[in-house]
Amino acid sequence: MPAALSSIETPALLLDHSRMDANIARMRTHLARLGVPMRPHVKTSKCIEATRRLFDTGVGPITVSTLREAQFFFEHGFTDILYGVAIAPNRFEATADLIRAGVSLKLVLDSLETASLLAEYARTHRQAFDVLLEIDCDGHRSGLPPDSPLIVEIAQLLRAAGIDVQGVMTHAGNSYDSRSVDEIVRYAHQERDAVVVAARRLREAGFAAPVVSVGSTPTALFADDLSGVTEVRAGVFIFFDLVMAGLGVCTQADIAVSVLTTVIGHQPQKGWTIVDAGWMALSRDRGTAAQAVDQGYGVVCDANGKPLDDLIVIAANQEHGIVALRDPDARQAHALHLPVGTQLRILPNHACATSAQHAGYRVLDESGAHEYWPRIAGW
């Protein structure tokens, strides 16, 4: 095993610096070719050091999933922040505090109900807000239909309260369920068209709508034409994971995060190897379960990151993982014995979920040395 790993207590979250750098370069190169800037989603890494590497200058526009992230990244020099979850009244005061502190904060909403409440708050507190209207491009989750008359109605209601309606945003969440790259390309067109149509409605009603924002890692990387789009939010591309590899968006060799684990036992007659990475270290995410190849709780690699035979984590308890061949019929005859104490790496189904189970990253560089990059957590 690499000397640098043997000193790391397991389970631990590893981050391969050069893979991350290559993933960032791929996204930047692709979007530069399409002529659209990036507003990366920091919910994947929740880490200052990783986020700084997304930008030449070490800072830039970001998307966050919690106000805790907004506060934290602002304290580290990031000022242009889109809060990507629909705002609700219990957070009006906290967002106003961030704005007064100097954050250029974009809020998101998708209903007359929320718009009315925000307008009332803005009037009562004489507080300015910047808002994007959330558009539903694929039925995945939230947002207004792109052709909804409510788009203009909500924008006018907000404008009347002095709120700056800056444009529209959407998220092609269903692209994660694509069965082919062609399908991802179709989702990318659909995502782009939804916000371009919605922005046109706003402009026809007299709004400048300078912001037309899309974002999901699969659509961002396979979009071939983002005409009319002004920014791309994507997050998981920085690390990639088995779900993305299953989609054909990356290869397993691109996955930059893994969980370092130690063999703690065996059930030889079953072909099981027991490791000290259970769901507490791997997360309960089973995002590959619906894909063509179900990776269990993750693909098992040696300590250098090379996938081993066809081993996956077939089951996970809180602090135990069961490693075995993917094919149940082949397990009993499987001769590979990984001695107690052997270090392995597990590639995660979902980088966001697995990383969230850890307080930080052990960052590996080419020299084999490692430093520690903390994450933030909570709300």
Add this chain to the structure above:
Amino acid sequence: MPAALSSIETPALLLDHSRMDANIARMRTHLARLGVPMRPHVKTSKCIEATRRLFDTGVGPITVSTLREAQFFFEHGFTDILYGVAIAPNRFEATADLIRAGVSLKLVLDSLETASLLAEYARTHRQAFDVLLEIDCDGHRSGLPPDSPLIVEIAQLLRAAGIDVQGVMTHAGNSYDSRSVDEIVRYAHQERDAVVVAARRLREAGFAAPVVSVGSTPTALFADDLSGVTEVRAGVFIFFDLVMAGLGVCTQADIAVSVLTTVIGHQPQKGWTIVDAGWMALSRDRGTAAQAVDQGYGVVCDANGKPLDDLIVIAANQEHGIVALRDPDARQAHALHLPVGTQLRILPNHACATSAQHAGYRVLDESGAHEYWPRIAGW
């Protein structure tokens, strides 16, 4: 909504103190009737304040899932600690440190391979260890078959290195998959018999084997005869959850932890309510998926904890949950409108997994006031 909740930022983990107390009392009463003491597993709460309530004197024997827990609970006065995950060489030094610091630490192992390594370490470092041999009672995970000749062979190997083989332990993990209370009772008998048989083998070979340890919440609560068993490890009973309710081990009204969340939007034509509790707050645990009633990502209650219609969390993204009727065909016609800003509570599938997504508990007592109890995390 209760005044005490409206000031809590969401999502947040709530703990109902009186439900927890009742759950603890139920287990204690049951085990007292069977005449077997408890060595509760603290991996569920990972919380000093909750763990103290398990014991009249505020301390007692505990089971831990990580050495971090062992260290933390030792610092708070707990000295009799069973580390329930098979020991591996990378942790020999850390366990020796704990023992020298004053922890009466029981280690677990189930192989000649690990026993040889530990024996070598014990000899080289002149370090005493207390060990329990892990027995497999149901094919769930780890452990030696109860009738394995390896049990005595391993014990003798350890004894020759001055290691105290104190007995045997097992965990009826498969009881979580029971389809009836009768089946749980059968698992309880099987669990008991496995360790009693294994302990007998040790005694026949000249080991006193004073410790005969079992533990899972379902088997602990439905065991009717624990003759020969000297302690019961169980964890999740302190909070209970939907998996336990689905097994018939508790009712939904016994579940002491829930996630407080806020309505942030709607998709009215689909009958969806969007809330700010996604998998980051709920966990990805889908433990009820294989049960008779699939509870999605959790059962939706009003802010007082009363289940609402037949609403569950049908899908979860990182910071978004989608709430809808369980029956897809009934959703569109569902008239209940929960206004933006409404607080709800979500009952968790798995209390251990959901609680692990949070840094601590907002503890509710009858007065409606709440205090904050922190959890520990990591390894």
